[in-house]
Amino acid sequence: MLSLTVLYDPECGLCRRAHEWLNDQLKLVELNFVACASDEARKRYPQLNHDLTKQDLTVITEDGWVYFGPKAWLMVLWALTRYRDWSYRLAAPELLPTTKRVVSVISQNRYQISRAAGLSR
Amino acid sequence: MTIGLSTYLIYLALSIALTIWVGRTLHKNGRVFLVDVFHGNEALADSVNHLLVVGFYLINFGYVSLALKLGYTIETAEQSVEALSVKIGMVLLVLGGMHLFNLFVFSRMRRRATAHHQPPVGPDAFTPVQQEAA
Numbered sequence: 001m002l003s004l005t006v007l008y009d010p011e012c013g014l015c016r017r018a019h020e021w022l023n024d025q026l027k028l029v030e031l032n033f034v035a036c037a038s039d040e041a042r043k044r045y046p047q048l049n050h051d052l053t054k055q056d057l058t059v060i061t062e063d064g065w066v067y068f069g070p071k072a073w074l075m076v077l078w079a080l081t082r083y084r085d086w087s088y089r090l091a092a093p094e095l096l097p098t099t100k101r102v103v104s105v106i107s108q109n110r111y112q113i114s115r116a117a118g119l120s121r
Numbered sequence: 122m123t124i125g126l127s128t129y130l131i132y133l134a135l136s137i138a139l140t141i142w143v144g145r146t147l148h149k150n151g152r153v154f155l156v157d158v159f160h161g162n163e164a165l166a167d168s169v170n171h172l173l174v175v176g177f178y179l180i181n182f183g184y185v186s187l188a189l190k191l192g193y194t195i196e197t198a199e200q201s202v203e204a205l206s207v208k209i210g211m212v213l214l215v216l217g218g219m220h221l222f223n224l225f226v227f228s229r230m231r232r233r234a235t236a237h238h239q240p241p242v243g244p245d246a247f248t249p250v251q252q253e254a255a
Contacts, residue, residue, distance in 0.1 A: 048248045065244035074241050091241035 003030035007058040013119030029079035070103040
């Protein structure tokens with residue numbers, strides 16, 4: 001696996017900020033960013049449920065394996081040189097439920113968080 | 122030569138010999154591990170191996186040197202043997218501890234180098250990818 005495609009929400013300030021941060025990080029795996037439910041995304045993944053990708057972060061491998069929500073976040077961490085260890089820690093059976101809960105809360109409230117942090121357009 | 126001085130000399134000779142023996146063992150057998158860790162980069166493996174052994178020698182000789190002083194005078198051969206057994210025993214324990222620590226470092230480096238290639242989680246689904254050219 002040499003690259004991951006990240007379907008992110010360009011409407012959300014927090015996601016754009018995360019996108020910028022990710023661009024600056026050293027990576028073990030290349031990350032390609034594509035706006036979710038965009039024409040490009042629809043062209044590349046004709047059979048994907050694009051309404052679902054608007055709800056939460058989606059990561060797709062070159063081979064077409066789809067990681068959704070908390071798993072997608074873990075895959076993004078896994079791609080980063082400095083945080084690969086953390087992706088395993090957070091994915092450990094003892095921590096995975098907590099990781100999923102925290103990530104879901106952030107995802108569902110991303111517009112409010114963006115607004116509160118002053119990251120909205 | 123007094124019996125006290127000979128005790129010190131025997132202690133030094135035995136400690137140095139033991140340290141060198143363990144150090145050489147580590148150096149000889151640790152190399153295979155390190156070559157594997159560094160994906161066959163032998164020059165880097167040799168360099169790290171050498172640096173680890175230097176650290177090992179420094180710590181052990183430092184301990185041997187600090188632990189030299191007995192703090193009481195030895196008058197009989199029996200006392201000398203007893204004092205030697207305590208001192209050499211301590212040196213052996215420190216050597217053993219250092220040796221295990223080295224093994225731990227080697228195995229940890231190896232695990233880090235080999236294990237972390239698989240993604241942390243399994244995928245949720247599969248979708249066909251439309252290649253750019255198509």
